């Protein structure tokens with residue numbers, strides 16, 4: 018029998034062309050429930066993998082855990098068993114006032130404030146989502162009827178550096194950068210897109226993402242209503258519909 022992947026515990030014969038990548042292992046089963054004939058394939062550390070079918074195409078669902086290092090590991094090991102199309106199905110916090118809890122965000126690119134992507138390519142190299150994949154995600158999001166946003170997201174390594182920067186010795190820098198990202202139009206903040214888009218460029222595979230906005234700290238600070246949601250159902254449906262569109266001749 019062939020060797021299993023060191024972290025994901027998958028065998029080469031478990032491979033597929035498509036992978037859906039939530040950060041949270043708790044989201045894997047919810048995504049798998051939208052596939053045909055899904056079953057669990059492997060579990061190790063934060064990496065839980067199920068496999069099922071969409072429009073006759075085998076699709077893997079693998080959790081990446083939180084942050085760039087484990088997301089890069091998941092992408093590397095999945096690519097080594099044949100995955101060439103990756104869709105992160107994640108969550109984010111809104112930065113622009115128009116991006117509210119419950120909205121869908123489809124990233125076109127990610128600000129590389131993470132550490133992992135810098136161990137792949139110099140920081141001047143942009144972390145860009147695959148165009149055909151992003152178009153399929155944006156079309157599927159539009160069809161969903163939910164409020165959706167297409168644009169740049171910010172990827173960082175410290176969740177609490179985002180939410181409590183004033184506690185950090187480098188807080189002034191974090192806050193100044195945060196305001197600059199907002200002025201530049203960054204829609205939302207999350208933790209994996211920059212690593213995934215950069216590693217995908219290095220591996221010659223496609224990567225995109227669809228994110229559920231869970232809340233918006235800027236709306237809170239401005240005294241505006243700040244609806245909060247932890248339901249990723251709509252983003253999951255958008256991701257599965259995008260896979261369907263890509264398997265229907267969109268490649």
Ligand SMILES: O=P(O)(O)O[C@H]1O[C@H](CO)[C@@H](O)[C@H]1O
Nearest residue numbers: 039040041083107108207208
């Ligand atoms: O819900 P997931 O996909 O994990 O995404 C977001 O949630 C985590 C932080 O709470 C980070 O991984 C961030 O990117």
Ligand SMILES: O=c1cc[nH]c(=O)[nH]1
Nearest residue numbers: 108109110206207208
């Ligand atoms: O505010 C948020 C919400 C989700 N994920 C993040 O990284 N930040």
